[in-house]
Amino acid sequence: MKLRWPSIILSTLLLAANIHAAEAPTPHADPLQPTGQWSAFSKGNAPTPPMGWNSWNAFRTDVDESKVVGAAKTIVDSGLARKGYRYINIDDGWWLKRRQSDGRIVIRTALFPSADRGENQNTSFRPFVDRMHAMGLKAGIYTDVGRNACSQVWDLHSPNLPEGSTAEREVGLWNHLPQDIALFFEEWGFDYVKVDACGIADYGSDKPFIAENDYQPLEPLIIRGDLPNTDVAGVQKLYGDLSKTLATVNEDNDYVLSICTWGTANVRAWGKNYGNLWRTSEDIRSSWDSMLHVFDSAVTRALFAGPGTWNDPDMLYIGHGDFDENHLVEAKTHFSLWAVLAAPLMIGFDLREAPSSLLDIWGAEEVIAINQDAGGHQGVLMQDNERSQVIVKSLSHPREKAVVLFNRSDAAVEVTLLASDLGMKENKPVQLRDLWQEKSAGQFVGKKTFTLPPHDSLTFKATGERALEKGRYLSEMPGRINVAVDGLQAVSLDPVAHRTLAQKHAEKHESARKGSGYRQSYPGFGGPRANVSPYGDAITLNGQRYRHGIGALANSRLEINAQDEFTRFSAIVGVDESSLGKDGEVTFVVYGDGRELAATKPLGVSDKPITLDVDVQGVDMVELVARQTRQDPLPVVVGWADAVLE
Numbered sequence: 001m002k003l004r005w006p007s008i009i010l011s012t013l014l015l016a017a018n019i020h021a022a023e024a025p026t027p028h029a030d031p032l033q034p035t036g037q038w039s040a041f042s043k044g045n046a047p048t049p050p051m052g053w054n055s056w057n058a059f060r061t062d063v064d065e066s067k068v069v070g071a072a073k074t075i076v077d078s079g080l081a082r083k084g085y086r087y088i089n090i091d092d093g094w095w096l097k098r099r100q101s102d103g104r105i106v107i108r109t110a111l112f113p114s115a116d117r118g119e120n121q122n123t124s125f126r127p128f129v130d131r132m133h134a135m136g137l138k139a140g141i142y143t144d145v146g147r148n149a150c151s152q153v154w155d156l157h158s159p160n161l162p163e164g165s166t167a168e169r170e171v172g173l174w175n176h177l178p179q180d181i182a183l184f185f186e187e188w189g190f191d192y193v194k195v196d197a198c199g200i201a202d203y204g205s206d207k208p209f210i211a212e213n214d215y216q217p218l219e220p221l222i223i224r225g226d227l228p229n230t231d232v233a234g235v236q237k238l239y240g241d242l243s244k245t246l247a248t249v250n251e252d253n254d255y256v257l258s259i260c261t262w263g264t265a266n267v268r269a270w271g272k273n274y275g276n277l278w279r280t281s282e283d284i285r286s287s288w289d290s291m292l293h294v295f296d297s298a299v300t301r302a303l304f305a306g307p308g309t310w311n312d313p314d315m316l317y318i319g320h321g322d323f324d325e326n327h328l329v330e331a332k333t334h335f336s337l338w339a340v341l342a343a344p345l346m347i348g349f350d351l352r353e354a355p356s357s358l359l360d361i362w363g364a365e366e367v368i369a370i371n372q373d374a375g376g377h378q379g380v381l382m383q384d385n386e387r388s389q390v391i392v393k394s395l396s397h398p399r400e401k402a403v404v405l406f407n408r409s410d411a412a413v414e415v416t417l418l419a420s421d422l423g424m425k426e427n428k429p430v431q432l433r434d435l436w437q438e439k440s441a442g443q444f445v446g447k448k449t450f451t452l453p454p455h456d457s458l459t460f461k462a463t464g465e466r467a468l469e470k471g472r473y474l475s476e477m478p479g480r481i482n483v484a485v486d487g488l489q490a491v492s493l494d495p496v497a498h499r500t501l502a503q504k505h506a507e508k509h510e511s512a513r514k515g516s517g518y519r520q521s522y523p524g525f526g527g528p529r530a531n532v533s534p535y536g537d538a539i540t541l542n543g544q545r546y547r548h549g550i551g552a553l554a555n556s557r558l559e560i561n562a563q564d565e566f567t568r569f570s571a572i573v574g575v576d577e578s579s580l581g582k583d584g585e586v587t588f589v590v591y592g593d594g595r596e597l598a599a600t601k602p603l604g605v606s607d608k609p610i611t612l613d614v615d616v617q618g619v620d621m622v623e624l625v626a627r628q629t630r631q632d633p634l635p636v637v638v639g640w641a642d643a644v645l646e
């Protein structure tokens with residue numbers, strides 16, 4: 001999709017004018033100075049996207065021990081555990097109250113009988129967690145970063161809401177962070193925590209339900225659908241404190257932090273600095289449009305994910321609604337897309353009753369294998385239009401790529417896969433393996449056209465000769481890139497993530513019709529991207545278009561985890577023609593372990609691009625800095641075209 005960006009940028013710039021400045025993860029006088037360090041979150045245990053089961057999409061607050069244990073049993077007995085599904089996560093609904101004598105959380109033992117330790121005893125999830133561990137599984141729990149939880153506002157009629165006085169019903173981490181984290185991880189032995197944010201979003205004193213339900217108001221830090229008034233730095237601080245506390249409590253590093261602020265508060269840019277996964281969107285629903293929307297919220301963010309830190313477009317909805325056993329085409333497509341995105345794979349279905357057709361989808365071993373590839377590269381959009389997309393995921397093996405061809409629309413479409421989409425030679429055969437059918441799908445030279453029925457997709461592993469004689473394009477290694485500084489002067493809203501949903505949402509949801517409409521609320525538009533400019537245009541330097549490269553805004557710094565595996569870095573650098581700021585000038589500097597290796601003179605949009613070719617032998621951390629030397633009030637776009645590490 002082509003976005004005509006001047007109007008978008010101008011409007012979002014205006015909108016963002018009074019955003020609170022985001023706090024840098026490691027305060028540095030000049031954020032463009034190299035650090036020689038990997039500054040993204042490197043703790044916790046998520047080298048590949050976490051896989052498992054979560055109670056929410058199956059049961060909402062109607063969760064109980066037999067349902068959770070039933071899911072765990074199926075995970076083991078069906079062989080899903082052997083295929084990587086490991087985490088059994090209890091979502092909202094488990095708590096009874098916060099005991100006032102000592103602030104300890106009490107579990108609702110009517111739902112979790114094994115937590116009952118007799119009257120006046122401390123309830124404990126330890127027996128449940130031990131049971132999961134004995135089954136070879138891991139266990140996860142759910143909480144909120146505010147005083148109250150999501151169910152306490154969104155599931156008000158649930159029988160399983162926290163009970164008691166106002167203070168007893170404050171079950172979230174607010175003012176209880178070290179105590180609750182120690183309880184969950186040290187005493188109970190959990191391995192994973194999902195931390196929601198309704199407590200800092202929905203409990204403003206102006207809401208009638210606050211008085212009606214006798215809650216203590218908390219002036220929201222996140223204003224839903226209102227980015228300019230959201231306290232981005234405040235939200236970051238809360239998750240930063242949480243992140244530190246978790247690291248302190250979990251000396252063995254065997255934990256996972258799942259951040260759940262639904263794409264708001266600019267989390268798509270900073271989630272990677274504090275947690276192992278962060279939600280990029282609102283909750284998935286069981287509809288095709290919703291699935292497209294949450295997919296769109298993550299697919300442009302390949303450079304923000306990598307081993308240990310994952311974009312989370314939300315849990316799988318396979319088994320329900322548009323993805324139930326009567327819609328296996330849609331269910332398979334949903335799974336293929338999550339696989340190629342390197343998204344966490346969390347099953348959300350009552351597994352005690354799972355039909356084999358669905359178990360076969362969650363258990364598709366060759367599809368899982370691309371998700372779990374050790375390289376940790378998120379798939380990159382190589383073709384993108386309203387009806388179809390081609391997403392290519394680099395695999396650890398240099399001659400292999402995973403690719404998903406995907407029909408978003410309600411009519412059949414033709415999609416032509418190009419050898420160049422795969423970074424492979426156009427005059428040599430490319431072998432295809434169909435990962436659902438687990439058999440060869442033949443070979444092609446140059447390109448091959450497929451007809452995809454509505455909502456259908458094809459998932460291949462492609463093997464062939466690399467187009468590059470030596471090395472790999474940097475854009476083929478998104479998992480090695482950390483966006484240390486994204487160059488955004490103001491936090492801008494992302495129109496891509498809303499292209500499908502806005503209209504449908506307005507049609508379907510009464511609240512959207514009655515109120516002021518459906519507002520975009522996912523910032524981060526303009527962040528660096530693989531193979532396109534930050535706004536989705538082709539990388540274009542001085543009249544020449546480039547198929548490969550990194551597009552970014554000026555005043556950005558990228559960390560490349562080279563780990564002493566390469567000898568040369570090369571790229572063609574310049575100011576991109578799509579720059580709105582036509583007067584800006586930029587110098588491009590390459591650092592190796594903090595030392596300057598090469599720098600260009602200042603370049604403007606009409607200057608010829610410069611070819612950099614740099615010795616990076618022995619370098620662990622390459623850093624690419626595009627520093628603006630002549631200012632322009634409007635965003636200046638740069639290209640690291642054909643950037644290659646060899």
Ligand code: GLA
Pocket residue numbers: 056091092149150151196260262282283
């Ligand atoms: C939020 C989250 C969901 C789920 C519910 C629980 O909506 O985004 O994933 O955890 O809260 O109430």
